[in-house]
Amino acid sequence: MRPGTVSGTSVRVPLRGRLHRRMSRTRVLDLVTLGTYGALAVGLMVLSSEPPYVTPLWAMILLLAGGIAAVSIRRRFPRAAFAAAMALSVLSLAVGSGAESLLAVIAMYTVGVRQRAATAWLCFGIAMACGAFGALAISVRGSVGPPILGLEPPMVARDSVQDWANVYVVIGVILLITTLIGTNVGHRRRYINELVHRADQLARERDQQAETARALERERIAREMHDVIAHSLTVMITISDGAYASLDERPQEAKEAIARVAETGRRTLGEVRRLLGSVRNDGGATIAEHAPQPDASQLASLVRQFVDAGLPVRLTVTGSPSSDAALGLTVYRIIQESLTNVLRHATDVSSVSVTVSWTQTDVTIDVRDVSSPVVASSDSGRGLLGMQERVALYDGEIEAGPQESGGWRVVARLRGEEK
Template sequence: MVVYVTLAVLMGWLSLEPPHVTPLWPMVALGVGGIAVLAGRHRYPRIAFAGAMVLPVLSLVGGSSAESLLAVVAVYSAGVRCNARTAWLSFTIAMACGAIGALAFTARGSLLPPILGLAPRMVPGGTSLDWVNLYSVIAMVLLIATLLGTNRGHRQRHIRELVDRAERLARERDQQAETARILERERIAREMHDVIAHSLTVMIAISDGAHAAADERPDEAKKAIARVAETGRRTLGEVRRLLGSVRVDQGAPTHAPQPDASQLTSLVTEFAAAGLPVRLVVTGAPSVDPALGLTVYRIVQESLTNVLRHARRVTSATVIVTWLTDAVTIVVRDLSSSVALSSNTGRGILGMRERVALYDGVIEAGPHEDGGWRVFARLQREDG
């Protein structure tokens, strides 16, 4: 804006130096129009561009020619703000207007101002060579302005794209971290439920048996209390391991590894000690995948815990684990005369469904047609 106003005043003053033929009011009107174009080029870019194309032509016809700077600013701004196609379209329009303006300027007879101390001379009509020379200068200036504008615009758009990409990657990283935290909390909650619910159920069952045998069979009661203490210590160790996995300030945990399918015999023995006779049948070659082994162990553990907690008058339970080449099936069935599951079974069944879903499996849990409760699960394996 300041550069244009300074140039317009200087060119207007030089055009008014005697002898002159250029009136004052057209230069004032063109100057006001040029200021309006520059002031509104950001808010009204299309209108400003149209004004920047028309005013230079009018200025070359009957003004000081200072408004030619508006066309240079217009093509430069188009290169900065718009894409390459729009920028070169603006350049083409400016070249057409420049051709008209150069033709009008060379056709009119005007007094050239004495710029840089040069003596004024008359241009009576002009020739084709004058038009070619003037248009060549206009074309060169417009081309340079367009190239500078497109180069700067491309650089700015590239920087904005890099910034947007960095922000998008940062958001995706934060979302992935939050998702990982949620999944980890779900995993820990599932593990805590399996460990604590199973252990408390076993401890309660053993304690009830010890209380019933305390008067008549004190030795058996003492053994039962010892098993309660052993179960409690083992549960405390597993809880510490689970909590230690989320403690980042005390180094890696040193507790025992998570159970797998090879410990099903110990699990069945523990339930038998709690008063639930369990028959275990395992066929096939077990998987070497520790995660799959843990899933099988937790499904059997949760199913037997539900039997011990909810079933009434249980005579026995059967666990059948069949390892196939591409899958593993689990069947847990109790032979109780009746089953009374609570209306709110907590996270037990939901936890089993979530574990099975990780292996594209299916699970069914419900009363069996011959009585009792039956849990059937099938999980896909990839190491077979």
């Protein structure tokens, strides 16, 4: 795999890095939030200890401790933190310095960022209800005390309802703005996370598809190698045996047989180079070294090779061959494998017939031999399996087995595109 691509291993490293950076940013943000609240609470506590805004110190200390706890647990226990923030904000407006009202703002922003929009607006309704009590506490303190920072008990009576309404509107506007900002940020984060997750998933799927394609290509090349090498070696061994047997009595025929062995070996070597070149392209191969794939037009040449090897083969072709090169290659390989099996396993072969019938929609291949009963071999299964896989690509059917009169028969029907 090329450098820079995302594989099953290389995906996890960026994901782990992003998670680590996100956790680091989260910790920094929590510290900043806690520091901001603590500074505000301590500052207002000092100011509220000075006349004329004297507020009970014990109440402010307890509220500060509760606020620190609420901020600290807001990610691990969001519901408890939200409830604590609402309660502390109301109590702070009632008996404290009012610093804990910042907790309600933090809580609403956190809910908007981390929860769905429906949940965020439900929490906004709860916050507005708590805000009504907070506004009521401020209006009461503004009238009868104890004083809160910025509000002194008036010398004359004031309209408490109007004060409550004014404070409630301010609280509502602040909570509304905070909720809108939080939901917008949360929606954007979720959208980006979904895009990142989708990109990682597509990268993994791409790599899986590439691995599947490579596996299929390896299987195809292994099948081609089996067909080429098994056929060629069987022919070469058979011709060599014949040449050895006739070396003393018919030396000229033996020399011709040895020449055919050399020719078959060179041709096989060329096909093997072509197949390996499709797997490993190291820049050393030229176009001239890549011969075209065989097809149905070369069946006569294929049969001639087996005749030269001593196999009495008769070829009959009816109909017009298809122009589909892949279909022609499949027909060629099926016949090649069938004749190779006859040459390798059959004994006392008296005749072999190969019939290829082309029609408008399909092609039928019939290879049968007349010989002694075939002895099963432990290494003969891969060739038949390869033929079955080739036939399956064209939604075809294949039958292979011994005949009652002796010998073996292979019948395959492949469905091609209509001419």
